[in-house]
Amino acid sequence: MMTRDDCAARDGADPLAPLRQQFGLERVDREGVIYLDGNSLGVLPRATADRVRQVVEEEWGAGLIRSWNQAGWITLSQHIADKIARLVGARPGEVIVADSTSINLYKVLSAAVAIATQTDRRRIVSERTNFPTDLYIADTLARSLGFELVLVEADEIAARLDDRLAILLLTHVNYRTGRMHRMATITRAARDAGALVIWDLAHSAGAMPIDLYAGGAVNAAADFAVGCGYKYLNGGPGAPAFAWAHPRHTARMDKEGWRQPLSGWLGHAAPFEFTPDYRPAPGMARFACGTPPILSLAALECGVDTVLAAEQHGGLSVIRQKSIALAGLFIELVESRCAGHDLTLVTPREPDQRGSQVSFAHETAGYAIMQALIARGVIGDFRAPDILRFGLTPLYTRFVDVWDAVDRLEHVLASGEWREPRFSVRALVT
């Protein structure tokens, strides 16, 4: 079995190791904290505080309103969007950065529904275990526009690709189990069945190579996508999110003058003409709504840059290789060292079927075990009803971190310290 020295040797040979310097983890390291929750909130990049301070003190404090032009505030979101495009296989101008994932999903789903309304298909299919906000947004939109939302298990999706299906709405990597869909294969099957496909990349963008165009394969390019700025993109709590539409759709929107439902002034073709009538901006730009949050965008750019920095070290494919290795090690160590403590692996064992997290179920005490583990300095999280979730983020998670985390997990389980009543007190955020 792997020893801690073996893990240290792997860190020594890790081509991504220098990238850990991009993050201000000194205090976290000094306090002995091992952070395995970067899939939920990425860590703070070293550059962020100075950049945000510069925006506050110089651009806002001294530049005042002039900074919309002089500091490039008005084009900042598009500048960042073009960087994110590189991470998801999209082209410049095709991605926008704005609002939250929930809101962006509302906008692109509205676009898909508008297209589907021109057919007699009225069904949206998603996964029962999809992240709830996606389901809530889809359900409300479906109800208001005469569509139905049908929820199925992952292995039932193929059977639902029929002539009633209008839109297939899936999250690439499941937030609870870490199970990953074969994006190109499912997209092609759904599109061959005449449906539109929307991908939520919240748990995959920045963690692995993503190719919305499926390498140009016939009928395998996605229709729409959304994703999150504060997970693997390290953009900070509540960071702006992103959205993408295939250019065949935006071209048609241009032709038909289609407006997205949140038709605010910054999605207007000429906001500073201040006309009373709405005229959508061309292409993806119509999906903007109101004034962008400049402080949050400044932080988001620093986060996105930490991922793009990997391009010098092999890029997302090397990130993916390390992610697979970290998760494989985590699974191996937990199963060997924590055997007999009723933890059941719920993440697929096959690397090509999982994202960058590992989840274990514990039928009765998942929450308490996670709280006791956090008290021991290993930060993962808990997802009701029974999931202990561990995110593995190759830019800053080391092999020794995995070893130490499992060492502490074994201690928490073997000592039974998770049984202390304080570990069962539920906080607002789990």
Ligand SMILES: *Cc1c(COP(=O)(O)O)cnc(C)c1O
């Ligand atoms: C994290 C996540 C979201 C977050 O949505 P917000 O609008 O940022 O709260 C949405 N969907 C999925 C699948 C997620 O994992």
